[in-house]
Amino acid sequence: MKIEHFIAQSIGEWRSMRSGHSLAFQKFEDVTSQLVIETLSSNNNEVLKLLESNPTPETKPVCPFKISWKADSNWESSDESEVSSGSSIFVPIPTSNIDGLMLRSKGYAEAGESICKYNFLSCETLCLITKYEHSIAEERIWFASKHVRCRSSIIRTSNSKGILQTSFASEVRRLK
Amino acid sequence: MKIEHFIAQSIGEWRSMRSGHSLAFQKFEDVTSQLVIETLSSNNNEVLKLLESNPTPETKPVCPFKISWKADSNWESSDESEVSSGSSIFVPIPTSNIDGLMLRSKGYAEAGESICKYNFLSCETLCLITKYEHSIAEERIWFASKHVRCRSSIIRTSNSKGILQTSFASEVRRLK
Numbered sequence: 001m002k003i004e005h006f007i008a009q010s011i012g013e014w015r016s017m018r019s020g021h022s023l024a025f026q027k028f029e030d031v032t033s034q035l036v037i038e039t040l041s042s043n044n045n046e047v048l049k050l051l052e053s054n055p056t057p058e059t060k061p062v063c064p065f066k067i068s069w070k071a072d073s074n075w076e077s078s079d080e081s082e083v084s085s086g087s088s089i090f091v092p093i094p095t096s097n098i099d100g101l102m103l104r105s106k107g108y109a110e111a112g113e114s115i116c117k118y119n120f121l122s123c124e125t126l127c128l129i130t131k132y133e134h135s136i137a138e139e140r141i142w143f144a145s146k147h148v149r150c151r152s153s154i155i156r157t158s159n160s161k162g163i164l165q166t167s168f169a170s171e172v173r174r175l176k
Numbered sequence: 177m178k179i180e181h182f183i184a185q186s187i188g189e190w191r192s193m194r195s196g197h198s199l200a201f202q203k204f205e206d207v208t209s210q211l212v213i214e215t216l217s218s219n220n221n222e223v224l225k226l227l228e229s230n231p232t233p234e235t236k237p238v239c240p241f242k243i244s245w246k247a248d249s250n251w252e253s254s255d256e257s258e259v260s261s262g263s264s265i266f267v268p269i270p271t272s273n274i275d276g277l278m279l280r281s282k283g284y285a286e287a288g289e290s291i292c293k294y295n296f297l298s299c300e301t302l303c304l305i306t307k308y309e310h311s312i313a314e315e316r317i318w319f320a321s322k323h324v325r326c327r328s329s330i331i332r333t334s335n336s337k338g339i340l341q342t343s344f345a346s347e348v349r350r351l352k
Contacts (some may be wrong), residue, residue, distance in 0.1 A: 021346040028193065122347045123297045145339055163320055168195060
């Protein structure tokens with residue numbers, strides 16, 4: 001599957017249920033949120049800025065997109081709930097039909113811009129690996145059906161020896 | 177990866193954190209549990225009984241095993257916690273190095289014996305598909321590291337059109 005097809009399938013509004021597992025502390029974090037995934041023009045100012053500040057050997061970006069989210073956090077053993085929101089720009093740069101690089105304006109495990117590697121597994125699952133300063137994030141995203149996406153993540157220490165956290169999200173498309 | 181290797185890696189005691197997502201009701205269920213995965217002899221009575229009651233075209237079972245669990249259930253919006261426990265026998269019957277059938281004495285989505293199909297994806301992820309009377313369960317199990325396993329599941333309606341529930345478990349080996 002080409003990255004263009006995967007992104008085209010992902011465009012839309014999604015209702016997400018996400019569970020984070022903190023392995024050392026055996027703590028769960030359950031969050032419901034709203035996601036909007038939309039295409040961006042290749043001439044978009046933020047896309048051009050991201051490309052400028054992250055020079056890569058490959059220089060043919062395709063279908064840049066933006067993910068915006070608004071989350072309701074609900075920590076276990078606490079009555080407090082926080083609302084967080086934000087957005088991130090993504091610019092895929094394929095090296096073949098099944099792999100490539102992806103620029104990201106805001107990291108997942110750590111703040112700041114990041115470059116991740118992506119590849120497709122045989123089951124049309126998109127895998128993203130992002131090396132941050134202090135950690136490595138491995139994400140898998142796949143479609144359970146046309147309107148349901150699953151997304152798992154594993155956050156490792158930067159030496160790859162320890163696993164800090166895992167998470168899993170079920171995303172259901174909001175049909176209009 | 178052969179099923180024998182995957183099972184050999186899985187033998188031991190595991191501490192599991194599992195989150196279930198009920199998509200229609202947007203409900204989370206977080207459960208911690210203890211798992212024991214152990215090998216069984218091919219001559220074990222329960223293994224022989226399972227083989228007798230589920231005749232298959234392929235007849236070369238390998239490395240039967242048993243999973244026992246003891247769970248602490250903690251439903252959202254309820255102070256009640258239940259302890260559930262049980263065990264299930266599994267008998268893999270390979271048809272090639274990457275796929276085969278697996279007999280199961282107790283189903284995952286529905287009670288009773290079941291026969292599921294398994295196959296390995298390119299990322300050494302074990303996929304299990306089980307057709308029950310009222311539903312179809314798709315499970316993916318993979319090793320994040322030697323001592324951490326991840327397990328996702330999707331429960332569909334038997335006509336495959338609707339997705340009822342998803343779940344994700346992080347399993348950490350108990351080292352002695």
